[in-house]
Structures are given as C-alpha cells and as structure tokens.
Amino acid sequence: MPLTKRQKEILTFLREYLKERGYSPSLAEIARYFGIASLNAIYKHLKVLEEKGFIKRLSNRARSIRIVEQEVAAEHMVPLLGSIAAGHPIEAVANPEEIPVPESLLTKGNNYVLRVEGNSMIEESIRDGDLIIVERRDFATNGETVVALIDGQEATLKKLYREDGRVRLQPANPTLFPIFVEEDRLRIQGVVVGLMRKY
Amino acid sequence: MPLTKRQKEILTFLREYLKERGYSPSLAEIARYFGIASLNAIYKHLKVLEEKGFIKRLSNRARSIRIVEQEVAAEHMVPLLGSIAAGHPIEAVANPEEIPVPESLLTKGNNYVLRVEGNSMIEESIRDGDLIIVERRDFATNGETVVALIDGQEATLKKLYREDGRVRLQPANPTLFPIFVEEDRLRIQGVVVGLMRKY
DNA sequence: TGCCTTTTTTCACCTTTCGTTCACTTTTCT
DNA sequence: AGAAAAGTGAACGAAAGGTGAAAAAAGGCA
Numbered sequence: 001m002p003l004t005k006r007q008k009e010i011l012t013f014l015r016e017y018l019k020e021r022g023y024s025p026s027l028a029e030i031a032r033y034f035g036i037a038s039l040n041a042i043y044k045h046l047k048v049l050e051e052k053g054f055i056k057r058l059s060n061r062a063r064s065i066r067i068v069e070q071e072v073a074a075e076h077m078v079p080l081l082g083s084i085a086a087g088h089p090i091e092a093v094a095n096p097e098e099i100p101v102p103e104s105l106l107t108k109g110n111n112y113v114l115r116v117e118g119n120s121m122i123e124e125s126i127r128d129g130d131l132i133i134v135e136r137r138d139f140a141t142n143g144e145t146v147v148a149l150i151d152g153q154e155a156t157l158k159k160l161y162r163e164d165g166r167v168r169l170q171p172a173n174p175t176l177f178p179i180f181v182e183e184d185r186l187r188i189q190g191v192v193v194g195l196m197r198k199y
Numbered sequence: 200m201p202l203t204k205r206q207k208e209i210l211t212f213l214r215e216y217l218k219e220r221g222y223s224p225s226l227a228e229i230a231r232y233f234g235i236a237s238l239n240a241i242y243k244h245l246k247v248l249e250e251k252g253f254i255k256r257l258s259n260r261a262r263s264i265r266i267v268e269q270e271v272a273a274e275h276m277v278p279l280l281g282s283i284a285a286g287h288p289i290e291a292v293a294n295p296e297e298i299p300v301p302e303s304l305l306t307k308g309n310n311y312v313l314r315v316e317g318n319s320m321i322e323e324s325i326r327d328g329d330l331i332i333v334e335r336r337d338f339a340t341n342g343e344t345v346v347a348l349i350d351g352q353e354a355t356l357k358k359l360y361r362e363d364g365r366v367r368l369q370p371a372n373p374t375l376f377p378i379f380v381e382e383d384r385l386r387i388q389g390v391v392v393g394l395m396r397k398y
Numbered sequence: 399t400g401c402c403t404t405t406t407t408t409c410a411c412c413t414t415t416c417g418t419t420c421a422c423t424t425t426t427c428t
Numbered sequence: 429a430g431a432a433a434a435g436t437g438a439a440c441g442a443a444a445g446g447t448g449a450a451a452a453a454a455g456g457c458a
Binding site for chain 1: 396
C-alpha cells in the first residue's frame with residue numbers, strides 16, 4: 001500500500017520520536033510539530049496509516065502507536081553502470097539497468113556494478129564478462145583492491161598500497177611487478193567488494 | 200512488452216522518485232519534471248505502463264503508483280554443500296546452510312554451492328574463498344567446466360572434452376597442459392554455472 | 399468514590415490536491 | 429501518407445488534508 005507525501009512525513013516523524021523518546025507522541029504533539037490546528041487531521045492520518053499496515057495502535061489508549069516494521073524485502077538491486085577494461089577509460093552506459101546482487105556481496109556504502117571486458121585482469125582472477133561489485137569512494141586503505149583511473153584515462157584494478165608519498169599498485173599475482181604512481185595522478189573510483197561470474 | 204523511449208524515461212523517473220522519497224509523484228509533478236504541459240499526457244503514459252505490467256496503481260487514489268518488480272529481481276536460496284580443494288575429496292558439511300544467489304547465476308536444474316579452498320584453481324580464475332554455483336548432473340557436454348572426482352578421490356574443476364574414448368580435462372589457462380583420464384575413472388559431480396566472490 | 403488532567407474519538411463542514419475525462423493538435427516512425 | 433505515440437488545455441468529481449468544537453475514555457490522586 002503506497003503512502004502519500006503527508007502520510008510518509010508523519011510516519012517518519014513517528015519513527016524518530018519513538019526512537020528518541022521510547023514512547024509514542026500524543027495526537028496534539030504530532031499536530032504541533034506539523035503546525036496543524038486540528039487533532040482530527042492527525043487522527044485521520046493515523047487511521048489511514050493503520051489501515052495501510054504501517055502502524056498499530058490500541059483504541060482509546062494514550063500514546064499507544066507502534067511501528068510495524070516492513071520486511072522491506074531487502075532490495076538488492078544495484079545499478080550496472082558500464083564496463084571496464086584495463087588500460088581504457090571506464091565506459092558508462094546512459095540508462096544503467098538495475099541487477100540483483102546477493103546481500104552478502106554488498107557493503108553498507110554506495111554500491112555499483114561494472115562488467116569486465118577482456119582478459120587483461122586475468123592475473124587478478126578476473127575474467128572477461130565478470131561482474132564486479134564496487135563500493136563508490138575516493139579513498140582506500142592499504143591492501144584494498146581499487147578501481148582507479150591513472151591520469152584520468154587508464155582504468156586499472158589492483159591492490160593499493162601507499163608508501164613514501166607515492167602509491168604502489170600491486171597485482172594479485174605475486175610474480176607480476178607492481179606499478180608505482182604519484183598520488184595526484186591517481187583517481188580512485190571505488191573499492192572492489194565482490195564479483196559474480198556466469199559460465 | 201517493450202517500452203518506448205518516453206515510457207522508459209518515465210519509469211526510470213518513477214523508480215528514482217520512489218526510491219528517494221518513499222512515495223510516488225503526482226501526475227503534475229511528473230509533468231513538471233519532463234516539461235510537459237498537460238496532465239493527460241502523463242495520464243496516458245501511466246495507463247500504458249500499467250497495461251504493459253510495469254506499474255500498478257489504485258484508481259482515483261493520490262500518489263498510489265507502485266512499481267512491479269521484474270521477476271529478474273528474484274534471488275533464490277541455494278544450499279552451500281561444503282568445500283572443494285583441488286586434489287582432495289569434496290568435503291561436505293552436515294547441515295548445509297542456504298545462501299541467496301541471484302537468479303541470473305542459476306540454471307533450471309538442481310543447483311548447489313561449494314566454497315573453494317586454497318588457490319589450487321587459480322589458473323581457472325578461481326581463488327581461495329570463492330563460492331562456485333554448480334548444477335548437479337552426471338554428464339557434461341564438451342567445453343563445459345565440470346566439478347569431477349578422479350578415482351573417487353581427487354576433486355578437480357576443469358573444462359571437459361571427450362575424445363577417442365577418453366576424457367581431456369583442459370585448464371582454462373591455455374599455457375597449462377591438459378590431463379587425460381579414462382572415462383570410467385571420472386565421476387562428474389556437476390557443472391559449474393556461476394561464481395561469487397567477496398573481497 | 400468522585401474529580402481532574404490528558405488523550406483519543408467523533409461530528410459537521412471547508413479547502414486544496416489530485417486523478418480522470420473530453421475533444422483536439424503535434425510529433426515520430428515506418 | 430497513415431498509424432501510433434506524444435502532447436494541449438480545460439472541466440469535473442473524488443480523495444486527501446485540514447478546521448473547530450464537543451464527547452468519551454483512561455489514568456492518577458485526594
């Protein structure tokens with residue numbers, strides 16, 4: 001059951017009030033908060049919210065509103081923003097589609113997905129066609145695998161280590177040699193947090 | 200049912216609006232966003248979107264648009280049966296847990312998941328800790344990547360080719376040499392259909 | 399028990415927002 | 429050129445949101 005704007009506002013207020021104070025507000029308090037003069041307006045809003053299943057209340061009981069927690073079905077839809085091939089710029093698509101990603105592969109942050117093109121990252125155990133899940137941020141701690149642009153042009157996907165004012169990009173494969181770049185030539189686009197492959 | 204350009208734009212706008220605000224826009228708001236003067240244009244677009252099954256709405260109800268999530272969004276629970284390390288038997292756990300796997304990585308058949316231990320399959324771009332999704336069957340067609348037991352003991356994970364009465368197990372990495380075994384020493388446990396990795 | 403306070407519930411009525419429908423025009427695509 | 433898709437502008441009715449006052453219930457307290 002969808003909510004209207006006002007209903008949503010009131011539900012949000014109820015959530016916050018309950019979280020902060022531990023008990024629910026009276027109709028008068030809700031009315032005062034929204035600058036509404038009549039309790040009846042609030043009363044009707046609460047009635048609708050209850051009908052739509054967002055709250056529960058005991059009749060005639062003061063401050064008896066409870067919030068019904070939605071099992072928001074934990075939407076795991078994440079945008080597939082485009083494709084990445086080592087040595088090329090990241091290619092974004094105009095209207096990114098949303099694809100399902102298991103919650104276990106996501107982080108708290110802002111996640112997106114890139115399709116890997118070519119086998120240039122095979123040394124990181126990443127193959128053509130793989131989908132990598134990335135957390136969008138512009139910094140990384142030592143040892144994290146980052147999606148980064150060198151000189152704003154070449155995309156790369158390597159483990160990052162900072163040392164003596166420069167950055168070492170270390171391939172996952174220990175037999176390969178690392179790349180060293182100055183900090184200011186590197187723009188971190190995100191940190192790799194997961195991978196999906198379809199055979 | 201395919202969408203036109205405009206219909207897709209509107210659907211995208213609805214998705215974003217709903218995601219950000221938690222309630223649906225009014226027809227007037229949609230019209231304003233697209234610079235359209237008449238509500239009727241919006242009305243007809245919504246009608247088409249509903250007929251094509253992309254949204255649902257309640258008649259005469261304000262802000263009552265709901266997005267019908269495509270079934271592609273579904274995730275299925277698949278049992279994590281145990282772990283596999285090349286050269287060892289597959290190690291099954293007693294009470295397999297069920298983990299969510301996006302539908303896109305599953306097949307019609309009977310699927311299960313194995314956790315990869317060790318980096319012995321690094322040449323197949325499969326690393327320690329990866330989860331592989333397997334379709335359970337005892338046969339495979341040429342070129343499929345199979346989970347198989349040699350002599351009932353050693354697990355392996357390679358591309359399979361039948362030739363002149365024996366079986367060639369070809370590593371994904373073309374620089375490595377294939378293994379040849381007699382048909383009757385090999386027991387196919389399933390075919391790899393997907394992979395998930397958490398960093 | 400009866401009284402007071404706080405809070406919810408109900409009434410009749412009003413205003414604004416919103417969805418729906420009409421007849422008609424313009425644009426886009428084949 | 430013709431059909432489908434997209435858009436115009438105005439009118440109307442229904443739903444949502446709100447007013448103000450009064451009644452009814454619940455709980456605390458002397």
